[in-house]
Amino acid sequence: MKMLDNLRSNNVNTNNRFIKALHSSILQMACFVAFAAVYSCSPSTAVNEQQISPEVAKKEQILRGQYLVNTSACHDCHTPKILTPLGPEIDTTRLLSGHPADEPVASVPNQSDWILFSQGFTAAAGPWGISFSANLTPDDATGTGRWTYEQFETAIRKGKSKGLERARDLLPPMPWQMYQQMTDQDLKAIFAYLQSIKPVSNAVPAPIPPQDIVAVNVKN
Numbered sequence: 001m002k003m004l005d006n007l008r009s010n011n012v013n014t015n016n017r018f019i020k021a022l023h024s025s026i027l028q029m030a031c032f033v034a035f036a037a038v039y040s041c042s043p044s045t046a047v048n049e050q051q052i053s054p055e056v057a058k059k060e061q062i063l064r065g066q067y068l069v070n071t072s073a074c075h076d077c078h079t080p081k082i083l084t085p086l087g088p089e090i091d092t093t094r095l096l097s098g099h100p101a102d103e104p105v106a107s108v109p110n111q112s113d114w115i116l117f118s119q120g121f122t123a124a125a126g127p128w129g130i131s132f133s134a135n136l137t138p139d140d141a142t143g144t145g146r147w148t149y150e151q152f153e154t155a156i157r158k159g160k161s162k163g164l165e166r167a168r169d170l171l172p173p174m175p176w177q178m179y180q181q182m183t184d185q186d187l188k189a190i191f192a193y194l195q196s197i198k199p200v201s202n203a204v205p206a207p208i209p210p211q212d213i214v215a216v217n218v219k220n
């Protein structure tokens with residue numbers, strides 16, 4: 001009996017040892033897989049991070065800004081249009097240069113129920129008078145060439161003309177109340193893009209106050 005017991009316990013011991021060995025090799029394999037995964041992921045991320053030079057980061061920021069400008073309707077109001085039988089199309093030779101200075105201001109019908117846009121969407125008439133979309137290109141004299149990022153941020157976040165704290169409020173239809181909710185990162189990207197595009201010399205006219213609209217009508 002004793003011998004049998006010994007044999008049994010030996011057997012159990014062998015089984016235990018076998019299971020333990022199995023467990024430890026499974027554990028080793030799991031460790032190896034985990035290690036391989038960590039090893040294959042982390043060094044490449046680290047390399048990627050090291051590889052992004054300031055130039056590449058800037059390029060990526062500008063591309064993000066371009067994407068935001070293209071998808072946030074800036075061209076709708078800020079880019080002059082070519083009029084086609086199917087409607088206004090963006091004039092790619094003068095992107096974001098604002099209401100063309102040489103475009104005559106059309107007469108405004110004498111009624112107050114509507115807000116009216118010029119055919120290129122760059123001028124709009126309403127209870128505030130007539131406003132003209134700004135030149136956002138980096139032209140020094142007529143655009144944003146000399147603007148700091150802080151000015152751009154003040155224009156968008158606080159709705160201030162030229163981004164100057166003490167300047168007049170921006171007029172409709174500039175939807176700064178919506179754009180003011182953009183993240184710092186997105187506003188910086190938009191500014192970086194605007195600073196990277198072709199400067200266009202175009203001195204946008206000053207807004208016409210409501211009381212002067214009649215005079216505009218008479219002139220036309």
Ligand code: HEC
Nearest residue numbers: 072073074077131132133134155161162163170171173174
């Ligand atoms: C619905 C028309 C409209 C859209 C869309 C629009 N804007 Fe404007 N924006 C205007 C008008 C009009 C003005 C000029 C308002 C004024 O003179 O008070 C203006 C003014 C500005 C100004 C101030 C410029 C200055 O010289 O003071 C900035 C900056 C600006 N827009 C940026 C943008 C950006 C960036 C976008 C897109 C994310 C955009 N706008 C989309 C109509 C628009």
